[in-house]
Amino acid sequence: MSTSNRAGATALLAAPLLALVINAVLPTLTDDPSAVIGSLHSHHGAMVLGLSLAPLSIALMIAGVVWLAAVLRARAPRLATAGGIIGVAGGFIVLFEDGIHAVAPAVADTLGAGAATKVLGNIATSGAARVEPLALLLAVGLTLLAVAAVTAGAPGWLAFAVGVCAFAQGIGEATGVRVLLLAAFVGLFLSLAAIVRTLSGDPVTARARQAVPVTEQA
Numbered sequence: 001m002s003t004s005n006r007a008g009a010t011a012l013l014a015a016p017l018l019a020l021v022i023n024a025v026l027p028t029l030t031d032d033p034s035a036v037i038g039s040l041h042s043h044h045g046a047m048v049l050g051l052s053l054a055p056l057s058i059a060l061m062i063a064g065v066v067w068l069a070a071v072l073r074a075r076a077p078r079l080a081t082a083g084g085i086i087g088v089a090g091g092f093i094v095l096f097e098d099g100i101h102a103v104a105p106a107v108a109d110t111l112g113a114g115a116a117t118k119v120l121g122n123i124a125t126s127g128a129a130r131v132e133p134l135a136l137l138l139a140v141g142l143t144l145l146a147v148a149a150v151t152a153g154a155p156g157w158l159a160f161a162v163g164v165c166a167f168a169q170g171i172g173e174a175t176g177v178r179v180l181l182l183a184a185f186v187g188l189f190l191s192l193a194a195i196v197r198t199l200s201g202d203p204v205t206a207r208a209r210q211a212v213p214v215t216e217q218a
Contacts, residue, residue, distance in 0.1 A: 008067025009196050013189060015061035019169075020185040022057060026050035029176040031101075033120035040108040048105045054098040062091040064192075065141060071199055072148040079148035087141020094135045139166035142188075146195065154198040161191040 027043040028035050040047045069084025108116045146154075146162035165187035172181030 005067070005071075008064060008071075011060045012064025012068055012192055013196065015057055015064055016185045016189040016192065018053060018057040018060065020182060020189070022050045022053050023178065023181050023185065029173070029178055029181065033117045036104055036120060037108050037117050040105055044105075051098075051102045051104060055095055055102060058091055058095045058098055061138070062088055062095070065091060065138075065145065068145050068149075068195075072145060072152060075152035076148035079144050079151065083141045083144030083148060085141070086137050087145060090135055090137025090139070090141055093131055094138055097132060097135065136167070136170050139163070139170055142166045146191070149195045149198065152199060153201075154195050158191055158194055158198075161187060162195075165191060 023029065025046050026039075027046055028039045030036070036047075065084060065087040069080045069087070072080035072083075104116075104120060107119050110116075111119065143159065143163035143166060146159040150156050150159050165184045168180055168184035169188065172178075172184055
């Protein structure tokens with residue numbers, strides 16, 4: 001496996017692991033402005049760390065989705081292309097949301113608790129925040145890529161597992177249920193790791209992986 005392909009697989013697997021750590025460390029998983037400001041005052045270090053690393057986690061996932069789609073095009077071009085496009089679109093929406101959340105520490109440090117809560121409340125109810133449901137496109141894209149991986153020889157249950165874990169992650173984030181969220185990230189990591197192992201032993205996708213760096217450089 002070339003260096004660039006190894007980097008792509010590493011990004012795909014590192015994303016859920018980093019997200020697991022982030023959501024285990026964050027004192028609160030709610031988007032409620034008053035709870036966020038309260039946690040920033042009582043658990044400042046943990047909140048800053050978690051909110052700062054969240055964009056990195058989703059950036060790794062976007063890179064991993066691009067890599068996986070490129071590798072799977074040799075076996076299932078339509079599914080791989082659709083899954084890659086949809087997954088990346090959903091990933092950028094999540095990245096946008098995480099970027100908004102990442103400004104919370106700066107707002108809390110600059111303004112008082114009351115003013116900071118009001119500012120974050122305005123952000124949460126702004127038109128930009130209405131795109132939040134579209135973040136589920138990432139789960140749809142990952143599911144399509146998992147189905148494409150089944151075409152490449154992965155066990156059929158992996159498509160189901162990836163779909164369930166990806167959507168459970170979205171539900172966990174929307175409801176703030178930490179146990180569900182952590183379990184979803186663990187399951188997603190194990191499922192994606194199984195897909196990577198399957199692809200590494202498939203001769204068609206192996207040739208595709210070798211061609212990815214050339215394609216990317218062209």
